[in-house]
Amino acid sequence: MSDSLANKRIAVLVDEGFEQSELLEPKQALEEAGADVEIVSPKAGSVRGWQHGEWGASVHVDQPLDFAKPADFDALLLPGGVMSPDKLRMNAAAVQFVKAFVDEGKPIAAICHGPWTLIEAGLTRGKTMTSWPSLKSDLRNAGATWVDRECVVDNGLVTSRKPADIPAFNAKMIEEFARGRHDPHAATLVASDEHRD
Numbered sequence: 001m002s003d004s005l006a007n008k009r010i011a012v013l014v015d016e017g018f019e020q021s022e023l024l025e026p027k028q029a030l031e032e033a034g035a036d037v038e039i040v041s042p043k044a045g046s047v048r049g050w051q052h053g054e055w056g057a058s059v060h061v062d063q064p065l066d067f068a069k070p071a072d073f074d075a076l077l078l079p080g081g082v083m084s085p086d087k088l089r090m091n092a093a094a095v096q097f098v099k100a101f102v103d104e105g106k107p108i109a110a111i112c113h114g115p116w117t118l119i120e121a122g123l124t125r126g127k128t129m130t131s132w133p134s135l136k137s138d139l140r141n142a143g144a145t146w147v148d149r150e151c152v153v154d155n156g157l158v159t160s161r162k163p164a165d166i167p168a169f170n171a172k173m174i175e176e177f178a179r180g181r182h183d184p185h186a187a188t189l190v191a192s193d194e195h196r197d
Contacts, residue, residue, distance in 0.1 A: 003033070003034040004033050004034065004174060004178045005030060005033040005034045005035035005174060005177055005178055006034035006035075007034075008034070008035045008036070008074045008075065008177060008178070009035070009036045009038065009072060009073050009074050010030055010035045010036065010037045010038070010073060010074065010075050010076070010077060010177065011038055011040045011063075011068065011070070011073040011075075011076050011077070011097075012026075012027060012037060012038065012039050012040065012076075012077045012078075012079065013040050013041070013065075013076060013077070013078055013088060013094060013097060013098065013117070014039065014040075014041055014047055014059075014079055014084050014088075015041055015042055015043060015047060015083070015084045015087040015088055015091075015094075016043060016047050016048055016083060016084065016087065017048065017049075017050045017081050017082065017083025017084045017087070018047065018049050018050065018079045018080070018081045018083070018084035019049070019050055019051075019079055019080045019081030019084075019111075019112055019113075019163065020049030020050060020051040020056040020057060020081075021051070021163045021166065022079035022080045022081065022111050022112055022114075022163060022166065023049060023059065023077075023079040024049070024057075024059075025163075025166050025170065026077055026079070026109070026111075026166065026169065026170055026173060027077070029170040029173070029174060030077070030173070030174065030177070033174045033178075035177070037077075038062035038063055038068075038073075039059055039060065039061050039062045039063070040061070040062070040063045040064075040065055040068045040097070041061045041064065041065060042064070042065045042066075042087070042088075042091055042093065042094060043061060043064075044061055044064045045060075045061055046058040046059060046060050046061055047059060047061060047084075049081075050081050050082075050083060050084075065091075065093050065094060065097060066093065068097065070097055070100035070101055070104070070106075071100075071104075073101075073106070074106060074107075074177065074180065075101075075106055075107045075108065075109070075176075075177040076098065076101045076106065076107075076108045076109070077108075077109050077110075077173070078098070078108065078109065078110035078111070078114035078115075078117055078118070079111060079112070079114060080110075080111045080112020080113040080114045080132060080162075081112065081113060082113055084113075085112075085113040085114055085115075085116040085117055086113070086116065088116070088117045089116045089117045089119070089120045094117065095117065095120045095121050098117050098118065098120075098121040098123075099121040099122065099123075102118075102121050102122065102123045104181065105156065105181045105182045105183060106156070106180075106181055106182075107156040107157070107158070107173075107176040107177050107179065107180070107181075107182065108123070108156065108157050108158070109157075109158040109159075109169065109172075109173040109176070109177070110131075110157075110158070110159050111159065111160045111161070111162075111165070111166070111169055112131065112132045112160070112161065112162055112163075113131070113132050113134075113135060114131075114159075115129060115131045115135055115138075115139060115159060116135065116138065118157075119138060119139065119142040123157065124139055124142040124143055124144040125142065125143030125144065126143060126144075127143075127144045127145070127154045127155075127157055128144070128145045128147060128152055128154045129144045129145070129146060129147070129152055129154065129157065129159045130146065130147050130148065130149050130150075130151070130152045130159045130160060130161050131146070131159060131161060132161055132162060133148070133161070148161070149161075150164075150165040150168045150169075151165060151168040151169050151171075151172050153172050153175075153176060155182050155183070156176055156179070156181075156182035158172045158173045158176050
């Protein structure tokens with residue numbers, strides 16, 4: 001087991017209907033790398049995942065959003081699924097929580113529909129990103145350059161398209177989370193796989 005994330009505290013922001021594999025698999029990878037991973041949600045108690053077109057497993061909420069402090073965390077994971085990111089982007093407290101990571105230059109990893117909340121937090125302008133294909137126009141309209149690749153890293157922001165990309169997503173997420181804070185005004189890009197659309 002790697003200890004590249006020892007002493008790192010990672011927030012996972014979700015609401016009901018997160019894509020189950022996009023939370024559980026990255027969470028496991030982060031924990032195996034030594035991180036302390038905490039589920040943060042507007043909903044107290046537990047939240048349900050979505051898997052193969054129906055409700056999946058529930059996960060325990062470690063911190064209700066109302067009590068979670070971005071300053072207590074080193075990095076942020078935003079799993080996808082349609083329902084959870086859609087609820088989060090409409091929740092002012094969730095958007096402010098994400099924005100605090102952006103403002104502090106803390107690394108963020110978002111997969112599938114996870115970038116919806118990043119649009120609301122004002123992170124996407126000038127960034128090169130990927131996502132589930134249906135977000136392509138949303139991201140472009142918010143000032144991002146959208147590319148069709150399994151994983152894209154732009155100055156501490158890691159994005160991927162779908163569950164099949166999770167192995168590449170996990171590897172880059174751990175690498176960026178281990179690096180820590182980034183200059184929010186710098187521009188760096190590492191992309192893997194496929195092509196610009």
